[in-house]
Amino acid sequence: MKRRDFMRLSVVGMGLGAVSVTSQRAVAQGSAGQLLGAGGLFYTQESPGRWAGKVATHLPSVQIEKAGHGTVVNVTTAHEMNGFEHYIVKHVLLDHNYQFLDEHLFNPATDKTASSSFNIKNYAGTLHIVSVCNKHDAWLTSVNIEL
Numbered sequence: 001m002k003r004r005d006f007m008r009l010s011v012v013g014m015g016l017g018a019v020s021v022t023s024q025r026a027v028a029q030g031s032a033g034q035l036l037g038a039g040g041l042f043y044t045q046e047s048p049g050r051w052a053g054k055v056a057t058h059l060p061s062v063q064i065e066k067a068g069h070g071t072v073v074n075v076t077t078a079h080e081m082n083g084f085e086h087y088i089v090k091h092v093l094l095d096h097n098y099q100f101l102d103e104h105l106f107n108p109a110t111d112k113t114a115s116s117s118f119n120i121k122n123y124a125g126t127l128h129i130v131s132v133c134n135k136h137d138a139w140l141t142s143v144n145i146e147l
């Protein structure tokens with residue numbers, strides 16, 4: 001290998017290394033303090049970022065009930081449902097790797113509360129619940145499910 005080729009490859013390698021480090025940091029924490037992951041960003045109770053005053057009305061509240069071999073996950077967001085002006089768009093369940101499991105879409109024309117219920121079977125481990133507001137982004141609560 002010629003010295004010029006070696007130098008070119010070294011510069012490319014250094015560039016790829018920098019991209020990799022930047023990407024890993026972005027998954028852990030955004031610049032505004034929000035949690036980033038799975039191709040999107042989520043605000044949490046500990047990291048409300050730019051929406052620090054919005055935790056109480058945007059963080060999904062989760063209640064778990066055991067039902068035989070299944071688990072009922074009841075989700076509520078204490079948020080107004082003011083027609084299409086300001087409302088909770090949906091609740092989403094993600095597995096421990098932030099992979100999609102299920103979702104419930106709300107109709108702001110008819111739904112007066114942002115409450116949903118999911119029945120999941122044979123799942124144990126961390127379950128992430130996301131509540132999406134049409135103005136204040138996506139909020140995540142995580143719980144542990146035991147079989």
Ligand SMILES: [Fe+2]
Binds near residue numbers: 058079086134136
């Ligand atoms: Fe909101």
